[in-house]
Amino acid sequence: MMLEYKTKKYGVPIFYVEPEYTSQRCSCCGHIEKANRKQKLFQCKKCGKVENADVNAGFNIGYKHQKGISQFDIERDISKGNTDIPKEALLVKPSNFRTQSF
Numbered sequence: 001m002m003l004e005y006k007t008k009k010y011g012v013p014i015f016y017v018e019p020e021y022t023s024q025r026c027s028c029c030g031h032i033e034k035a036n037r038k039q040k041l042f043q044c045k046k047c048g049k050v051e052n053a054d055v056n057a058g059f060n061i062g063y064k065h066q067k068g069i070s071q072f073d074i075e076r077d078i079s080k081g082n083t084d085i086p087k088e089a090l091l092v093k094p095s096n097f098r099t100q101s102f
Contacts, residue, residue, distance in 0.1 A: 017064040027059035
């Protein structure tokens with residue numbers, strides 16, 4: 001699998017989670033309903049959150065992996081807008097990493 005190859009090559013951990021209901025669960029309030037998702041649009045029938053369905057599912061996958069994160073932290077990040085687009089990323093370069101000039 002290409003993803004596993006790349007993660008091993010660069011020393012990045014990979015985690016697997018069960019994808020059940022990640023596309024139907026609201027990443028904001030946790031409500032699960034099949035009608036929440038209409039193709040690429042996610043709209044929660046309980047709290048009204050509207051988002052790209054794939055982005056919402058991605059948040060749910062991350063949440064399943066990090067169940068230790070409190071709901072308060074998730075809500076704080078959402079209110080600040082920090083969950084959609086990272087403002088910065090911390091990358092650890094492997095010792096054999098070489099920068100290429102183009």
